[in-house]
Amino acid sequence: MAIVRCPSCNKSISDKHQQCPHCENNVAELDGEQRQQLAREKRIQKQQMFMNYSFFALFIFLGGFFSLYFLHPEPETPQWYACTAAIAIGCIWYLINRVILVTLKKKK
Missing domain, CATH: 2.20.28 (Rubrerythrin, domain 2)
Incomplete structure (x- = not known):
């Protein structure tokens, strides 16, 4: 067993x-081949999920950056904090997703 x-x-x-x-x-x-095929499909689905997350994180980052750049909120206001928080969260989330994607691709 x-x-x-x-x-x-x-x-x-x-x-x-x-x-x-x-x-x-x-x-x-x-059989063995069908198991490998199912495992491969699961890995691809997981990679696609993290790819979608990284695009969403990039969208949040760019939204905060463009809001800060074009709207010019006064420093230390709630709008300024929201823009900088979006930039920080988007950047960190994007980097984490990219590291996860690299590790998933190396597993094969």
Whole structure:
């Protein structure tokens, strides 16, 4: 008896299970190639999710930057704080997502 990963939910299960107890996916009928294909599809979906997050973070960063640049809010006002917070949050979130994407691509 060995511990394997479910191809759909990626949780640890016994290789003797006919069905995953976590996601109810039928794993007994899958051969090695089908398991690899499901794992590959899951990895691609995860990469796409983090790519979408990074675009959204970039949008927040640019929105704060352009608001600060074109609207010229007075320093120390709520508008100024909102713009600088959007810039900081967008930048940090974007960088975190890019690091996650790089690590996901290196796993293969």
